[in-house]
Amino acid sequence: MEAFQQAIAEQVAEQQLHHGKAQFFWVWGALLAMTAIEVYLTYQNLQPVRMLTILMGLSFVKAALIIGYFMHMKYEISQMKWLTMCALVACLALMMIFFPDALRILSLGVK
């Protein structure tokens, strides 16, 4: 079984060599640029809701780049991509159920 796993690992490592090194530098540059935009926006004193929307949008793009390129998810089979990502997003989205309660506390004026 060990040899079987080793053979798959070697196959995966060989596949990785087909992707150019330059793309990692492009992704790194894009991540740094998006971070710079986020910091620039902080100094512009935007409205909190607008600021939050832009920041979260950029964060999701950054997360997608890291998962896709650095964690090689882009090159995994579609079964792995969809099953893991959908399960994760669904679980995290379910946690949002608590947010209406936080707003309710605010409107009730609880101190």
Place this chain on the structure above:
Amino acid sequence: MADVTLPHDMPAVYEPSLFGTYSKKIGMWLFLMSDSLTFGALLYAYSYGRISTPNWPTPFHSQSIVNATIMTAFLLTSSLTMVLAVRASAEGNAKAQRLWLLATMACGMGFVILHGREWSKLIAEGLTLPVFPKLPGQAVAGEFVNVAKTVPQFPATFFGLTGMHMLHVTLGVVYLGVVALRRKFIPILLIMWLVAWLGTPSYSPFHYGAHVLLVAAVVCSIVLWLKPKVYDSSDVEVAGLYWHFVDLVWMFIFPLVYLMSAKIL
């Protein structure tokens, strides 16, 4: 019933692997998915506190934002060096792999040191938790002395979330150290523990937090002596997945915690 005899030299036949990859990688992905729920819960707790508290503090001045931006750059650069280490290991270039891993560790340590400096500054200004040791003269001065009393959700969620992330980065550095240097890393880890323990004042939470390195040294020693092995490209790739995850989580902590609570005058 007829007897069936299998020849001994017949190659073993296994089922195709799950998701077309090796088990270690799938195991790490499952761990990361569960860990992302931990961080998700902490981020939601922070956001819940922020929504439900009208007088949420904004303790991060320009200096803190610059510090956090440099920390982010360190983590992003460490992800690049990590991916280059994974590539070097796939090419079979052991020397380059070790150098890139050491570069990743250096960036990770830079992140932890800057984060520790940020924590110390906030604690010195009065933003603290009841479990932290008392600072000399804290009751008299400090910008955030009242924050801990009026909005206890802020220090609790801030230190909980960023502390958990700092712990992950620290353990990531240890993990990479073991993969890069194996047993040679144990004395280095012990020196790091002594420096962190003796180099911080007794009223700093890092004075006690440094013992994480001692525990890590003991665990790593047991693992390395019980199951010594040369780590191959699959081990480096799996370690890389963990490291990128730590970077990924920070991409949400940085804007939500720092940029959304900035006080830019």
